[in-house]
Amino acid sequence: MGDGSGADIARVTFPISGDLASLRAKVRAFLVRAEFDEVTEKNFVLALSEAANNVLDHSGGTGTLTMRHLEGRVVAEIHDDAGLLIDPHAGMKQPPVGSRRGYGIWLMRTLCDSVEILHDPGGSTVRLTMLLPH
Secondary structure, eight states, rough: OOSSSSOOOEEEEEEESHHHHHHHHHHHHHHHTTTHHHHHHHHHHHHHHHHHHHHHHHHHOOOEEEEEEEEEEEEEEEEEESSOOTTTTTTSOOTTTSSSOOOHHHHHHHHHHHHEEEETTEEEEEEEEEEOOO
């Protein structure tokens, strides 16, 4: 699933498994080329980790992470086949104080420049975008 807005400078796809530490290491290695500052990189890695964790917790544990380095931005698409995430507005508001759930997508929206939630018969995709430094 591409966002249709430019040619890939680089592209990788990883399966999502219970080894989130390994996934984060692969993400950081991919982001080297993007030349994010330390805070931006950490924010993006955290957001991706939250999205991958949601796949493990809510969709039977199977999914993929596709990362694309495009002109001016990095786009990550976290896809699961279960398709349970259907609300494109999920995470728009901070969860109530004391809530035990609902922080993941809200955190992604807080950390990334853009978050889209897409749903089709093939499943659900969370698309996270981080703009590159000027």
